[in-house]
Amino acid sequence: MKTRMVVVAALASISGLAHAQSSVTLYGLIDIGVLYANNTGGHSVWQMSSGNINGSRWGLRGTEDLGGGLGALFVIESGYSLNTGRLGQGGDLFGRQAYVGFTSQSVGSFTLGRHYDSLTDYPGPFEAANQWSPYFGAHPGDLDNVNGTNRINNSIKFKSISFGGLTFGGLYSLGGVAGQTGRNQIWSAGAAYNRGPFAFGVGYLNVRNPNFSLYGNNASSSTTAINVTNRIFSGYASANTQEVIAAGGSYTFGGATVGAMYTNTAFRNVGSQAGVATPAANVGGTARFHNAELNFKYQFTPSWLVGAAYDYTKGYGINDVKYQQGVLGTVYLLSKRTDVYADVIYQHASGTDSTGASAVANLNGLTPSTTPNQVLGIVGMRHRF
Known part of the structure; x- marks a missing residue:
């Protein structure tokens, strides 16, 4: 009888140890608001909008200690309205994230699945739309993907730990097209430094056949037609390659933080994708965009923040x-866990x-205006769990 009790106690101890070395966490965020836009397709609109500052989501993340400073991890994250x-x-x-891999306490993580690219990871945090502004205020059309609108399928990703404030990483996505090694390939790399009041980040993104590999990588995407809906760069969706270089930084003094970001985006060899409508004047050329952002935020109290960006x-x-x-x-x-927000x-x-055609305003995520101007106001709330 005593022997049985000892065996049961030992098994219980081992079970508890194994449980302590692994964990699975359910988490999520709810973001909802009411917005007014003065002109969408020629009409003003009042509407409810989900996932404004942060995308509404739920997910599971898990870790397991494999010993020797190594571990296994996974994340599956679902977005919803x-x-x-x-x-x-x-x-x-x-669709938000889905990956599994290994982590090392001395090196970093190595994962496979659907990820954010290095622009979102490293220079991305310095964009106002990745801080306090809703995604409507992201760079026009999120043309540089710094706001992380489009994730990367079939990708292998490395992210380092912090080495005295320095972090770095990279991503590679296999094209997966038989006989066409380069088709639909994506790769990115970046680094960031954050220590004391000063922080900065840099990144590079290279996308082959972006209409399909980047903008057309969801279940509802077309495999033959255009997947870009905004007027900012829909005329360049037939490009063979999209390249983005990005750099951003910030400086904090007291309750104030000043930030800046620059990106350069190129759509090369426009007209090279069969079946994707392209204005004749664009065929064979390269379209480029300079984008410069200056932002400021002030933390009046631990609970109240005000921000502005141009x-x-x-x-x-x-x-x-x-x-x-x-x-x-x-x-x-x-x-x-709960806050309220308002933006114009x-x-x-x-x-x-x-x-x-003559350019019209087209805030990120909205139907284009019929005039050169577009105004949006929004109030909402977020709750984390």
């Missing part, structure tokens, strides 16, 4: 357009856009 209950990311169940976008090459955009917003924490965003467009 709170006001309709529909899945986000084009209907993908785990963004300037200039097209050149076969591109001749300008977008100027301003954002003013505030966030107030009701608790550690204005965009002005001039020149000729990617479609070959």
